[in-house]
Amino acid sequence: NQTFELDSNPHTRLNILTGEWVLVSPHRTKRPWQGKIEDVTPDNRPEYDPKCYLCPGNGRADGDSNPEYTESFVFNNDFAALLEDTPAGNMNEDDLLVANNQRGLCRVISFSPKHNLTLPEMSVEAITAVVNVWQNEFNSLAENDWIKYIQIFENKGEIMGCSNPHPHGQIWSQSDIPLEIAKETERQKTYYAIHRRSLLGDYLKLEQKKKERIIFENDHFAVLVPFWAVWPYETMIISKRHVNSIKLFTKAEKKSLAEAIKLLTTKYDNLFETSFPYSAGMHQAPVNNGYYPEWHWHMHFYPPLLRSASVKKFMVGYEMLANPQRDITPEFAANRLKEMSAIHYKTNKT
Amino acid sequence: NQTFELDSNPHTRLNILTGEWVLVSPHRTKRPWQGKIEDVTPDNRPEYDPKCYLCPGNGRADGDSNPEYTESFVFNNDFAALLEDTPAGNMNEDDLLVANNQRGLCRVISFSPKHNLTLPEMSVEAITAVVNVWQNEFNSLAENDWIKYIQIFENKGEIMGCSNPHPHGQIWSQSDIPLEIAKETERQKTYYAIHRRSLLGDYLKLEQKKKERIIFENDHFAVLVPFWAVWPYETMIISKRHVNSIKLFTKAEKKSLAEAIKLLTTKYDNLFETSFPYSAGMHQAPVNNGYYPEWHWHMHFYPPLLRSASVKKFMVGYEMLANPQRDITPEFAANRLKEMSAIHYKTNKT
Ligand SMILES: O=P(O)(O)O[C@H]1O[C@H](CO)[C@@H](O)[C@H](O)[C@H]1O
Numbered sequence: 001n002q003t004f005e006l007d008s009n010p011h012t013r014l015n016i017l018t019g020e021w022v023l024v025s026p027h028r029t030k031r032p033w034q035g036k037i038e039d040v041t042p043d044n045r046p047e048y049d050p051k052c053y054l055c056p057g058n059g060r061a062d063g064d065s066n067p068e069y070t071e072s073f074v075f076n077n078d079f080a081a082l083l084e085d086t087p088a089g090n091m092n093e094d095d096l097l098v099a100n101n102q103r104g105l106c107r108v109i110s111f112s113p114k115h116n117l118t119l120p121e122m123s124v125e126a127i128t129a130v131v132n133v134w135q136n137e138f139n140s141l142a143e144n145d146w147i148k149y150i151q152i153f154e155n156k157g158e159i160m161g162c163s164n165p166h167p168h169g170q171i172w173s174q175s176d177i178p179l180e181i182a183k184e185t186e187r188q189k190t191y192y193a194i195h196r197r198s199l200l201g202d203y204l205k206l207e208q209k210k211k212e213r214i215i216f217e218n219d220h221f222a223v224l225v226p227f228w229a230v231w232p233y234e235t236m237i238i239s240k241r242h243v244n245s246i247k248l249f250t251k252a253e254k255k256s257l258a259e260a261i262k263l264l265t266t267k268y269d270n271l272f273e274t275s276f277p278y279s280a281g282m283h284q285a286p287v288n289n290g291y292y293p294e295w296h297w298h299m300h301f302y303p304p305l306l307r308s309a310s311v312k313k314f315m316v317g318y319e320m321l322a323n324p325q326r327d328i329t330p331e332f333a334a335n336r337l338k339e340m341s342a343i344h345y346k347t348n349k350t
Numbered sequence: 351n352q353t354f355e356l357d358s359n360p361h362t363r364l365n366i367l368t369g370e371w372v373l374v375s376p377h378r379t380k381r382p383w384q385g386k387i388e389d390v391t392p393d394n395r396p397e398y399d400p401k402c403y404l405c406p407g408n409g410r411a412d413g414d415s416n417p418e419y420t421e422s423f424v425f426n427n428d429f430a431a432l433l434e435d436t437p438a439g440n441m442n443e444d445d446l447l448v449a450n451n452q453r454g455l456c457r458v459i460s461f462s463p464k465h466n467l468t469l470p471e472m473s474v475e476a477i478t479a480v481v482n483v484w485q486n487e488f489n490s491l492a493e494n495d496w497i498k499y500i501q502i503f504e505n506k507g508e509i510m511g512c513s514n515p516h517p518h519g520q521i522w523s524q525s526d527i528p529l530e531i532a533k534e535t536e537r538q539k540t541y542y543a544i545h546r547r548s549l550l551g552d553y554l555k556l557e558q559k560k561k562e563r564i565i566f567e568n569d570h571f572a573v574l575v576p577f578w579a580v581w582p583y584e585t586m587i588i589s590k591r592h593v594n595s596i597k598l599f600t601k602a603e604k605k606s607l608a609e610a611i612k613l614l615t616t617k618y619d620n621l622f623e624t625s626f627p628y629s630a631g632m633h634q635a636p637v638n639n640g641y642y643p644e645w646h647w648h649m650h651f652y653p654p655l656l657r658s659a660s661v662k663k664f665m666v667g668y669e670m671l672a673n674p675q676r677d678i679t680p681e682f683a684a685n686r687l688k689e690m691s692a693i694h695y696k697t698n699k700t
Pocket residue numbers: 031035313314315316317318319325505510511512513514
């Protein structure tokens with residue numbers, strides 16, 4: 001008659017932000033790996049690449065040339081998935097074939113003029129400049145009253161479909177509210193209606209008491225592996241103040257966010273001594289669509305690596321058809337990241 | 351003043367089985383690809399590999415040896431994500447940290463004694479034997495009254511996390527109903543309550559009228575690219591008869607299903623002249639949990655390739671954080687697959 005233990009028995013955990021469950025199989029890392037070994041992209045890029053469409057001064061697909069910029073640089077995506085001038089329209093046949101037009105604006109943000117940097121290798125000042133651009137872009141995109149949601153994100157690494165290694169992120173903004181935001185809105189709204197407090201605020205307080213999944217905190221942000229993390233080393237940055245978008249961040253908060261991003265991504269790189277791939281992005285309230293007092297700003301990091309720089313977690317058959325599944329526990333992942341140094345592993349190498 | 355066109359304007363489409371939307375960007379395939387080029391696994395495996403744990407006669411991790419089997423062969427997964435003897439238990443702190451134990455049984459099915467085959471290269475008779483095993487396993491797993499859902503699936507190809515190239519599939523069965531099945535149950539139930547007909551049955555009739563997305567049909571099954579497909583060449587096999595699980599398939603239907611699988615996977619291989627990777631699996635009603643008259647058996651194929659054998663679609667930043675997104679239209683994909691020969695491209699090569 002054993003007792004049920006989260007660190008050794010298969011179980012499901014509830015994602016309080018989406019209402020969905022993840023299957024956790026803590027005992028499963030023992031299986032042998034005969035599968036795919038990813039190529040590790042060599043980390044020897046030049047500071048300037050004449051063929052890169054993001055480097056200062058170079059030409060882009062639309063014929064424009066980039067300015068000789070010295071901090072970050074923003075432009076409209078030359079191959080945008082969403083377009084501003086999409087005509088209005090929709091279709092509905094018997095509720096079986098249903099489609100709506102979608103308008104949007106997509107931007108690209110180069111984080112640095114230097115082709116060979118990544119966020120953890122940039123200074124807090126330079127990352128703060130990126131945070132400022134995010135805030136400015138958010139504010140200016142929100143001036144278009146037809147835009148309802150603004151997704152700020154970064155795909156880092158070839159393994160995450162990043163088609164150019166120059167440090168950069170994207171913003172896709174659109175006329176409808178996308179799926180993940182609709183789910184998180186509903187859950188936060190329901191909690192707020194009952195408790196008159198932020199769901200993530202209460203969750204963070206509980207995690208601060210438990211001390212099992214928090215990796216670190218600074219003045220304005222906490223960084224943790226959520227109890228319901230799906231990806232092996234998934235993390236979340238939560239603002240300590242309950243604000244519903246980046247628009248409301250003060251100067252001090254923006255610097256604090258830059259510090260949190262630098263420390264988290266440094267720990268990530270140190271974990272497998274590799275430029276750690278991930279997709280990361282902010283979740284925040286929709287815009288131009290009423291009030292969202294329940295919404296609590298946060299940022300998700302979804303990194304694919306599981307065992308080493310070259311073995312990732314595959315979200316495939318069972319996961320696509322049935323349910324997300326993970327092997328190591330979130331607590332194990334949080335401990336590993338907690339142990340990692342705040343000094344980037346490349347610092348003392350030549 | 352243009353008019354809105356599904357084949358050229360960005361839009362969203364409703365997945366009637368889940369209630370979720372997919373963003374379609376038909377104009378977007380023009381962007382240049384500077385990103386990851388996948389390794390194509392060389393297709394020169396021997397018929398027997400002494401190191402493969404699935405080949406007849408070879409040893410497995412648990413110490414057992416495989417019999418000298420001549421058709422398909424089933425055994426319990428030696429590294430199962432779910433275990434039968436998980437103790438009962440759960441946790442709930444303030445509705446913020448919520449977990450439940452999960453019991454399950456995981457099986458592996460070798461499709462063939464030959465290490466170097468894949469489904470499209472097997473005979474209809476040999477695939478029918480696999481369908482028989484699926485039906486038998488479904489029936490025998492369902493005899494455990496604590497099992498509520500049985501997921502039959504295949505991960506094919508290294509790119510889909512398949513850790514052994516020997517042709518094989520898996521079955522994960524478990525004590526709760528997984529996420530995707532819960533979504534599809536709800537949508538089918540709602541439609542059935544209103545119309546007293548199967549949602550997928552009505553959908554199939556409409557597609558048969560439209561002729562835009564059906565790739566082919568045989569006596570008992572239709573194969574199509576669903577209107578709401580997410581993956582570039584995603585397809586679905588739908589049974590013409592409204593049955594809620596594989597348990598009810600007749601001998602004629604099982605042979606017909608084998609024929610449909612052979613033809614679909616042959617067309618897939620011919621598309622980029624490569625052993626086409628995918629995750630595929632059946633969706634059917636839960637078991638030991640009351641009646642599910644609304645459920646309509648179907649099988650999803652989720653293949654990752656987009657442009658060629660070595661360039662896949664990445665479901666990353668925007669897709670993970672906001673909404674699934676696709677570039678080519680489902681109609682374009684259906685036409686391409688329709689054009690493909692029913693003769694496997696390797697047939698005339700030596
Ligand atoms: O069971 P396998 O083939 O070792 O593993 C593969 O399929 C499983 C079920 O979809 C996934 O959880 C694994 O990530 C994947 O590598």
